[in-house]
Amino acid sequence: MTENTQHDVIRRNPLLEAAQEEMRKFERRENEFRRKDREERAAELQLPLAEIKVH
Incomplete structure (x- = not known):
């Protein structure tokens, strides 16, 4: 039984x-x-992403 379990692993x-x-x-x-x-999306909304810290 141990042999089958080891083989499965x-x-x-x-x-x-x-x-x-x-x-x-x-x-x-x-x-x-x-x-x-x-x-x-930022470009479409003309948002300054460089000034906003995005996580």
Whole structure:
């Protein structure tokens, strides 16, 4: 029984790592999209983003 559990963990680790990497990629794309969207909206409203601290 321990052997099967260990085998499952070994098999699951690469899948977990791949899922985590995909999540990191998604988060980077999402952050970039939000930044561009924020800049575009600021340009449309003629807001000085350089003077406003955006978190």
